[in-house]
Amino acid sequence: MADEKREQTPQEKADAAKAVADQDKAAAAGVELVNLVVDGAPVAVPKGTLVIEAAFRAGSDVPYFCYHPRLTSVGACRMCLASVELEMFGQRRASIMATCTIPCSEGMVVKTQTPEVKKAQNGILELLLANHPLDCPICDRGGECPLQNMTISYGPPTSRYTEEKRHYPKAKPISDYVVLDRERCITCMRCTRFADEIAGDGKLDLINRGAQTEIGPFMGASFDSNFSGNTIEICPVGALTSRQFRFKGRPWEVKSVDSVCSKCGNGCNIAVGHRLGELVRINARTNEEINEEWTCDRGKFGHAYVNSEERLTTPLIRDMDGKLQPASWDAALTKIVEALKHYKPEQIGGIGSTRATLEDNYLFAKLLKGAIGTAHVGHQMHPYPLIPMQTSIAELESAKKIISVGMKLEDDQPIVYLRVHKARSKKGASWVQAATVAEAIESLSEGAVLLLPHTLSEADYAAAQAACAEKSAKLNILLPDANSWGAVKAGVTGGELAQILSGNLKMLYILGSDPVVRYHDPAKAREAVAKAEFVVVQELFLTETAKLASVVLPAASFAEKDGTFVNIEGREQKIKQAIAPRGDSRPDWRILADLLARLGKAQPYFSARDIYREWEKAQG
Numbered sequence: 001m002a003d004e005k006r007e008q009t010p011q012e013k014a015d016a017a018k019a020v021a022d023q024d025k026a027a028a029a030g031v032e033l034v035n036l037v038v039d040g041a042p043v044a045v046p047k048g049t050l051v052i053e054a055a056f057r058a059g060s061d062v063p064y065f066c067y068h069p070r071l072t073s074v075g076a077c078r079m080c081l082a083s084v085e086l087e088m089f090g091q092r093r094a095s096i097m098a099t100c101t102i103p104c105s106e107g108m109v110v111k112t113q114t115p116e117v118k119k120a121q122n123g124i125l126e127l128l129l130a131n132h133p134l135d136c137p138i139c140d141r142g143g144e145c146p147l148q149n150m151t152i153s154y155g156p157p158t159s160r161y162t163e164e165k166r167h168y169p170k171a172k173p174i175s176d177y178v179v180l181d182r183e184r185c186i187t188c189m190r191c192t193r194f195a196d197e198i199a200g201d202g203k204l205d206l207i208n209r210g211a212q213t214e215i216g217p218f219m220g221a222s223f224d225s226n227f228s229g230n231t232i233e234i235c236p237v238g239a240l241t242s243r244q245f246r247f248k249g250r251p252w253e254v255k256s257v258d259s260v261c262s263k264c265g266n267g268c269n270i271a272v273g274h275r276l277g278e279l280v281r282i283n284a285r286t287n288e289e290i291n292e293e294w295t296c297d298r299g300k301f302g303h304a305y306v307n308s309e310e311r312l313t314t315p316l317i318r319d320m321d322g323k324l325q326p327a328s329w330d331a332a333l334t335k336i337v338e339a340l341k342h343y344k345p346e347q348i349g350g351i352g353s354t355r356a357t358l359e360d361n362y363l364f365a366k367l368l369k370g371a372i373g374t375a376h377v378g379h380q381m382h383p384y385p386l387i388p389m390q391t392s393i394a395e396l397e398s399a400k401k402i403i404s405v406g407m408k409l410e411d412d413q414p415i416v417y418l419r420v421h422k423a424r425s426k427k428g429a430s431w432v433q434a435a436t437v438a439e440a441i442e443s444l445s446e447g448a449v450l451l452l453p454h455t456l457s458e459a460d461y462a463a464a465q466a467a468c469a470e471k472s473a474k475l476n477i478l479l480p481d482a483n484s485w486g487a488v489k490a491g492v493t494g495g496e497l498a499q500i501l502s503g504n505l506k507m508l509y510i511l512g513s514d515p516v517v518r519y520h521d522p523a524k525a526r527e528a529v530a531k532a533e534f535v536v537v538q539e540l541f542l543t544e545t546a547k548l549a550s551v552v553l554p555a556a557s558f559a560e561k562d563g564t565f566v567n568i569e570g571r572e573q574k575i576k577q578a579i580a581p582r583g584d585s586r587p588d589w590r591i592l593a594d595l596l597a598r599l600g601k602a603q604p605y606f607s608a609r610d611i612y613r614e615w616e617k618a619q620g
Contacts, residue, residue: 006061006153008061009144009146009149011146012146014286014293015056015067015068015069016056018069018070018286019052019053019056019057019069020053020056020057021288022053022069023045023046023049023053023057026046026048026049027045027046031046031047031048032046032047033045033046033047034046034047034049034104034105034106034108035106035107036054036104036105036106036107036108036109036110037108037109037110038054038055038057038058038060038110038112039055039058039060039110039111039112039113041058041059041060043057043058045057045104047103047104048103048104049103049104050073050099050100050101050102050103050104051082051084051097051099051100051102051103051104051108051110052064052067052080052099052100053069054104054110055082055099055110055112060110060112060113061112062080062082062099062112063079063080063121063150063153063154064077064079064080064100065077065079065128065146065147065150065186065188065190065236065237066079066100066188066189066190067080067100068190068193068234070198070292070293071190071193071194071197071198072193072197073100073101074101074189074193075098075100075101076187076188076189077124077128077186077188078098078124079121079124079125079128079150079154080098080099080100081096081097081098081099081117081120081121081124082096082097082099082110082111082112082117083095083096083097083110083111083112083114083116083117084096084097084099084102084108084109084110085108085109085110085111086105086107086108086109087105087107094109094111096116096117096120099112118154121154122154122155122156125150125151125154125155125156126155126156126159126160126161128147128186129151129155129159129161130159130161130165131165131166131183132147132165132183132184132186132237133165133183133184135184136148139181139184139238139241140238140241140242140245140246140247140251141235141237141238141241141251142238142250142251143250143251143252144251145236145237145238146236146237147186147236147237147238165183166183166211167183168181168182168183168214170183173243174216174217174222174223175217175222175223175224175225175228176222176243177228177229177242177243177244177297177300177301178223178228178229178231178232178240178241178242178243179240179241179242179243179246180215180216180239180240181238181239181240181241182214182215182216182239184237184238184239185214185215185237185239186236186237186239187206187213187214187215188236188237189206189215190231190234190235190236191204191215191231191234191235191240192204192205192206192215194227194230194231194234195225195231197425198227198230198294198418198421198422199225199226199227199230199418199421200421200425201225201226201227202218203217203218203221203223203224203225203228204216204217204223204225204231205217205218215239225297226296226297226298226410226411226414227294227295227296227297227414227418228297229242229295229296229297229300229301230284230294230295230300233283233284242281242301244281244301244304245273245280245281248275248280248281249275249276249280253275254273254274254275254280254281255273255274255275255578256271256272256273256274256283257271257272257274257559257576257577257578258270258271258272258285258574258576259271259272259558259559259574259575259576259578260482260558260565260567260573260574260575261282261295261299261482262303262355262482262557262558262565262575263296263298263299263302263303263482264296264298264299264412264413264414264480264481264482265413265478265479265480265481265482265484265485265567265568266290266291266393266413266414266415266416266567266568267290267291267482267565267566267567267568267569267571267573268284268287268290268291268294268295268296268299268415269284269285269286269287269290269291269573270282270283270284270285270295270299271283271284271285272303272559272578274559274578274579277579277580278306278307278579279303279304279306279307279559279578279579282295282299282300282301282303283295283300284300288394289392289393289394289571290393290394290415290567290569290571291415291418292418294415294418296410296414296415298414299414303559305540305541305557306557306558306559306560306579306582307582308541310541310542311540311541311554311557311582311583311585312539312540312541312542312546312552312553312554312555312583312585313554313582313583313584313585314326314327314554314583314584315327315328315329315331315332315551315552315553315554315584316332316542316549316551316552317331317332317335317550317551318549318550318551324542324547324549324552329584329586329594332551332553333591333594333595333598334598335550335551336509336536336551336595337595337598337599339507339534339536339550340372340507340595340599341599343506343507343533343534345372345373345374345375346374346375346376347505347506347507348368348372348374348376348505348506348507348508348509349374349376349377349495349499349500349505349507349508349509350364350365350367350368350374350376350377350378350492350495350500350508350509350510350511351377351378351379351497351500351508351509351510351511351513351515352364352365352377352378352379352487352490352492352511352512352513353379353483353487353492353511353512353513353588354379354381354479354480354481354482354483354484354486354487354513355481355482355483355512355513356483356487356511356512356555356563356588357483357486357558357561357563357564357565357575357588357589357608358483358486358487358489358490358563358564358565358566358572358612358615359490359563359564359589359608359611359612359615360490360511360512360563360587360588360589360592361379361483361486361487361490361491361492361511362490362491362611362614362615363588363589363592363593363596363605363611364377364490364492364509364511364588364592365377365490365491365492366491366592366596367509367592367595367596367599368509369491369494370601371596371599371601374495375494375495376495376499376500376505377492377493377494377495377500378492378493378494378495378496378497378500379487379488379492379493379497379513380497381497381513381515381518381519381520382454382455382520383458383496383497383498383520384454384455384456384461384477384479385458385461385465385477386488386493387465387475387477388485388570389476389477389478389568389569389570390449390474390475390476391449391474391476392569393415393416393419393568393569394419396416396419396420396423396449397419397420397422397423397426397427397429398423398427399423399429399447399448399449399474400428400429400430400447400448401429401430401431401432401443401445401447401448401449402420402423402424402429402430402431402432402448402449402451403431403432403433403434403440403443403444403448403449403450403451404420404431404432404433404434404440404450404451404452405434405435405436405437405439405440405450405451405452405453405456406434406435406436406452406453406455406456407451407453407478409451412453412478412480413451413478413568416451416478416568420451436460437452437456437460437463437464438463440464441463441464441467444467444468444471444473445471445473446471446472446473447472447473447474448471448473448474449473449474449476450464450467450468450473450474450475450476451476451478452464452475452476452477452478453477453478454477454478454479454480454484455520461477476568478568479568482558482565482567483564483565483566484566484568485566485567485568485570486564486565486566486572489566490615497515497519500528501515501519501521501524501525501528501529502528503527503528503531505528505532506532506533506534507532507533507534507535507536508528508529508532508534508535508536509535509536510529510535510536510537510538510545510549511538511588512538512539512540512555512588513545514539514543514544514545514546515529515545516529516543516544516545516548517543517544517545525545526544526548529545529548529549530548534550534551535548535549535550535551536549536550536551536552536553537549537551537552537553538552538553538555538588538591539552539553539554539555540554540555540557540585553586553591554582554583554584554585554586555585555586555587555588555591556581556582556585556586556587556588557581557582558575559577559578559579560577560578560579560580560581560582560585560587561575561577561581561587561588561589561608562574562575562576562577562587562607562608562609563575563587563589563608563612564608564612587608589605589608589611590605593605593611
């Protein structure tokens, strides 16, 4: 091992930053401090801080596999050894200890760089590698593997182990998304602790004992957790890998772009991994206010649609025989402009999108409400009241009582569920899962948080509002999509969909929405769309609504454009383009800007940022 300080990986830096931030938070809350010395540097940390976390504050390099700042420490891998001098049985003595299991005490002296420590760490790695297969060239973790990194810095140059290694069948699928390679596992128990402590479903556990210990779902069942993808990211050795990303590319070939998940309204921060013009994987990014460092499986594995061969890649125009035929952009846009000029404003309606960006929706409203002058513009598939959340996502974990109505939170609002589970499992909160609003109101008390879906009746919402006001409880209506609040902020409001889909309008312009499927009365939506004389749909796929359109325009996905999503809290976050739009598809804002120009309302929009600045200025 080289004498110079090892360059830590981004994940190690993030773990250290999280541990130090937790210490600062505890100190600010008045927790008693203890003083110790780490590698010659005096350190003061809150009582209860682990030695490895004090070493992070001191800037010392301590290797580890099983430690994770968001999981309980179990000392499974023994890699984080250091010389710890403390008073035991009336005498001061130094011993080699696992620093992730020892709380700091007053006057403790910690040394992480002594020859004895290095020898012990070297021995631990030699034992961990005894049964580990030398298959790095075909392992998806190769190139970003903590075991590789630690072996280079702390491991032996050669192995003395000459016996036959332990063998299992390779690449065992344990769910639709996760592959288990038991030969690579070092039994660090990160995945099992995650399943128990964070996801709360316990879908992975230790099986057998001693040298035969392995991880797996209980009794051969499937690892059907809503959060299974996180175990892939926290596994330090490539024992758990993604079936979706398997052999799609080496980590150093994959470029990542920071973005925001498009699959629900929580607004999880993600990194979009792409290679050769295709999206190949989604990893979580840390945002302590929203998703911490987790994603749900819908967010991690549900973006494969971006690469789908069924994506629309060219405009379609319905011909005289009633069939949608490929057309040029000029022909499609010309036909739309002719229709916009032909019909009176009161005969035109527009349905915005809770999945398109704030910028897309702003130009949509500007086109229809501003340039055309129609008041029939809306977006809500269900008539829920537009009431901002009265707590943030992060504040949910501090609530003492949480009541949810008619939802399976882990499916509908996954990151909200993780906060609720954290409040219940780690902070003693009670969680009431009510079937009806009336049942929830009976459980309401001062300071409680009431979580409602977006699909209730007007009477239910009114009753919930009144009850929360009376009992000083907090009300959170959890909206479904990535930009549900963004559509509101962008001005795609004012017209009720009940009027827009009444069947009385002659032209409908539908932006990234599928009312024939998603409207609360699908039959009525289908009838209205079919009855309209001219229908424009901007979409990624030929949806049920698009099949009824006069003109279909191919739109870019969230990974193919820049823009802003506004999550259920009202928090604005940026998405960034990672790959080029598929085929001849275009970002929604660009299509709408082109239509405005053809109507004589041209504006110098060169990017989504230009539109955002205009919108921001309009807000005053």
